[in-house]
Amino acid sequence: MEKIFALYFLILIFFGCSSSIDTANLGSQERLDYAIRLYNDEDYEIAITELQAIILQFPGNAAVDNAQYYLAMSRFKRGELILAAFEFSKLIKNMPVSEFVPQAQFMLAESYYELSPNYTLDQKYTKKAIEEYQAFLDFFPANTNVAEAEKKIRELNDKLALKEYNNALIYEKLEYYTAATRYYDSVVEVYHDTQYAPMALYNKISLLRSREKTRDALDEISKFLQRYPNDQRAKEMESLKTSLENLLSASK
Numbered sequence: 459m460e461k462i463f464a465l466y467f468l469i470l471i472f473f474g475c476s477s478s479i480d481t482a483n484l485g486s487q488e489r490l491d492y493a494i495r496l497y498n499d500e501d502y503e504i505a506i507t508e509l510q511a512i513i514l515q516f517p518g519n520a521a522v523d524n525a526q527y528y529l530a531m532s533r534f535k536r537g538e539l540i541l542a543a544f545e546f547s548k549l550i551k552n553m554p555v556s557e558f559v560p561q562a563q564f565m566l567a568e569s570y571y572e573l574s575p576n577y578t579l580d581q582k583y584t585k586k587a588i589e590e591y592q593a594f595l596d597f598f599p600a601n602t603n604v605a606e607a608e609k610k611i612r613e614l615n616d617k618l619a620l621k622e623y624n625n626a627l628i629y630e631k632l633e634y635y636t637a638a639t640r641y642y643d644s645v646v647e648v649y650h651d652t653q654y655a656p657m658a659l660y661n662k663i664s665l666l667r668s669r670e671k672t673r674d675a676l677d678e679i680s681k682f683l684q685r686y687p688n689d690q691r692a693k694e695m696e697s698l699k700t701s702l703e704n705l706l707s708a709s710k
Contacts, residue, residue: 527562539570563594622641650685656685
């Protein structure tokens with residue numbers, strides 16, 4: 459019985475150390491298969507080392523684009539998102555006919571999506587994610603990830619709109635009305651298909667009224683009713699439009 463347990467222990471040690479086997483003399487496909495096994499076993503650190511070695515050792519080999527893709531994915535899985543984006547970009551740029559390009563383009567966008575911070579912070583990665591998702595949609599419109607890319611673009615645009623909307627609220631509170639109006643306009647015109655656009659236009663109308671800019675307010679009310687006839691504030695805007703028109707008529 460002791461011999462059986464000893465043998466079982468040795469087998470466990472052998473397989474436990476299998477991730478560090480000598481791969482120097484393996485062919486490109488054998489080494490790639492080994493690296494992918496490491497990736498599937500979530501042993502990303504050693505997988506990265508093996509995949510980098512394949513790329514350096516077998517330039518021009520058919521295994522290289524596979525290695526490049528799994529290298530990028532390993533970086534992504536480890537949360538090394540900037541490095542992942544770099545590796546996905548390398549595949550797209552250097553291996554344009556690879557079968558992995560569509561998925562690499564999607565994952566490039568996903569990398570920036572994961573880097574996108576809270577709306578209160580700098581949004582350069584948010585904008586980069588939108589750019590890369592849009593490139594994915596433009597080049598691969600029939601891909602199975604199209605719906606997901608479109609969903610993420612809407613989500614990220616909402617975040618950008620929220621940042622602009624929040625800036626407008628801050629400037630209005632500080633009584634910097636020109637700046638507040640500029641940010642409200644940005645939400646309405648740039649992010650017109652987000653939930654914050656009607657909110658921004660409504661606030662702009664209220665701001666114009668508080669500053670007794672009645673004609674400007676009427677113009678914005680007409681815009682609101684034209685663009686958002688089904689918005690919950692539409693009836694209020696219709697009533698206000700009538701009220702302001704009567705006010706102007708009475709003042710003549």
